[in-house]
Amino acid sequence: MAAGKAIAAAAAVAGIAAAVVWRRRSRQREHVDLFFSDGSMVSFEQGSIEAARLLPLAHEIVAAAPNHP
Amino acid sequence: MPAVEPAEALADLTEISPQIRLAVLVDERGELVASAGAEPGQADTVARLVRELLSAAEDAMGGAQAREQLVQLQAATPEGCVFLVRDEGRLVASVTIPEPTAGLVFYDLKTCLRTVAGESLAPKPKARAGSKAEAAEADSKGEEPSATEPSTGGSGDGSG
DSSP states (O other), rough: OHHHHHHHHHHHHHHHHHHHHHHHHHHHHEEEEEEETSSSSEEEEEHHHHHHHHHHHHHHHHHHHHOOO | OOOOHHHHHHHHHHOOTEEEEEEEOOOTSSSSSEEEEEOHHHHHHHHHHHHHHHHHHHHHHTTTTHHHHHHEEEETTTEEEEEEEEETTEEEEOOOOOOOHHHHHHHHHHHHHHHHTTTSSSSSOOOOOOOHHHHHHHHHSSSSSGOOOTTTSSSOOOOO
């Protein structure tokens, strides 16, 4: 009984940790989002042809900015 | 609302938004108008790269049509994000910290553009006929509230 509870608790903790890691990684993934006047949006994820053109420019812009405001 | 000087508007932008490291304002000819958070040389470089990024994004979406319709852009990298908002030829772009609150940054950039253009950010709603606001306004002018809007669809009790 106690072992069952411990396993369930461990599974819950592992699930939460996995969700946090997945969310952080998905946030850190590079992407470019384009927003249009009609309210639509297109997102180019890292690895796409469009992102391969746009992300290097974004890197250059970020690198040109100072680290502190 | 009078237009605010571009440099002042960008300075306000970087002041109210700690997520923004740098901001540049570019006119319809692609010339750098003002910047905040960067040396002049850096700002010129960023303005040029921002124009290139915008042009590349438009090309990715098919050129002329995208040029008309593309109004905002966000490029996210682990080192920081690039935000861009366009409005009637003007363009404001910023570099932020990694993982910023995107909606907030877009809102601040749009507000900055409108401030530079001299547009009113939140137009004061017109008081309805018979409302307390209208009565107070009319009272301050020394006239009857209903006299200002004689044709508002009757005396207000049309549902009975």
